[in-house]
Amino acid sequence: MLRRIFPHPVLSVTLVILWMLLVNRFALGSLVMAVILAIAIPLMTAAWWPDRPRIARPLALIPYMALVLWDVIVANIQVAKIVLFMPSDQIRSAFITVPIDLESPEAITLLAGTITMTPGTLTADIASDGKSLLIHSLHAPDPDAIRDDIKTRYEARLKRIFG
Amino acid sequence: MLSEILIAVFLVIGGVFALIGSYGLLRLKDPVQRLHAPTKGSTMGVGAVLIASVLWRFFLGDGLSWHEVVVTIFIFITAPLTALYLARAHLHRTLRRQGLPKPANGRLWAGEDLGLEEGN
Numbered sequence: 001m002l003r004r005i006f007p008h009p010v011l012s013v014t015l016v017i018l019w020m021l022l023v024n025r026f027a028l029g030s031l032v033m034a035v036i037l038a039i040a041i042p043l044m045t046a047a048w049w050p051d052r053p054r055i056a057r058p059l060a061l062i063p064y065m066a067l068v069l070w071d072v073i074v075a076n077i078q079v080a081k082i083v084l085f086m087p088s089d090q091i092r093s094a095f096i097t098v099p100i101d102l103e104s105p106e107a108i109t110l111l112a113g114t115i116t117m118t119p120g121t122l123t124a125d126i127a128s129d130g131k132s133l134l135i136h137s138l139h140a141p142d143p144d145a146i147r148d149d150i151k152t153r154y155e156a157r158l159k160r161i162f163g
Numbered sequence: 164m165l166s167e168i169l170i171a172v173f174l175v176i177g178g179v180f181a182l183i184g185s186y187g188l189l190r191l192k193d194p195v196q197r198l199h200a201p202t203k204g205s206t207m208g209v210g211a212v213l214i215a216s217v218l219w220r221f222f223l224g225d226g227l228s229w230h231e232v233v234v235t236i237f238i239f240i241t242a243p244l245t246a247l248y249l250a251r252a253h254l255h256r257t258l259r260r261q262g263l264p265k266p267a268n269g270r271l272w273a274g275e276d277l278g279l280e281e282g283n
Binding site for chain 2 (some may be wrong): 018020021022024072073075076079080083084088091093095096097099112113115116117120122123124125126127128129131132134136138
């Protein structure tokens with residue numbers, strides 16, 4: 001019964017939280033509206049998530065987000081240093097192939113997004129079989145180190161989260 | 164007083180990073196390099212301004228505000244997507260495919276695998 005009303009509990013909870021954040025103050029009326037949306041939107045969008053993502057360890061997402069947030073700050077300072085002080089003929093940009101072992105599209109999307117937000121790297125494309133990412137690095141004196149760093153720092157953690 | 168100084172510090176940090184991001188857009192050489200400056204520089208710029216906004220509401224306004232959290236979430240969703248689209252558009256336009264490294268198992272990149280080369 002509960003399953004019928006909330007076919008996608010994660011989406012419903014996300015919608016309630018998002019609506020309450022948008023309203024920006026707690027009121028019972030807003031909560032009722034949030035619950036109505038949390039029931040209606042999953043029903044209307046059911047066609048677009050036939051295989052909804054299964055997150056094995058959702059709690060592990062929180063330290064992961066903290067790690068990414070920290071890396072974003074470090075990334076900004078690094079990129080700012082390169083932009084301000086490095087002569088342009090010394091910036092060695094490179095395209096790098098990163099083979100990925102992640103299976104679920106959601107995990108790969110999260111990895112690609114993380115790569116774009118963090119130190120000097122950018123996701124430019126994905127292989128047609130979904131098994132490699134094409135990364136562009138702003139300053140890559142050692143492309144292999146960057147590839148290994150992405151695999152150990154982010155991919156390993158995502159693999160644990162998505163199971 | 165102290166809170167105002169703190170807010171001002173965050174606003175200045177935000178402004179400096181936004182400025183560096185825009186300057187990078189001018190200074191770096193090719194389009195893919197240029198993408199790096201705005202995706203990072205302005206994220207930090209917007210982030211610092213958002214923290215200043217939270218602090219202002221908290222100390223001088225009417226209590227805790229959650230809108231900044233929502234803005235942060237939306238930026239983290241949209242910024243990488245925009246960068247990805249721009250990077251792929253650039254790869255299409257410049258036809259520098261020959262210079263790209265191959266995927267791990269020798270297949271094609273999704274942007275190449277459109278059958279465009281065969282003329283459909």
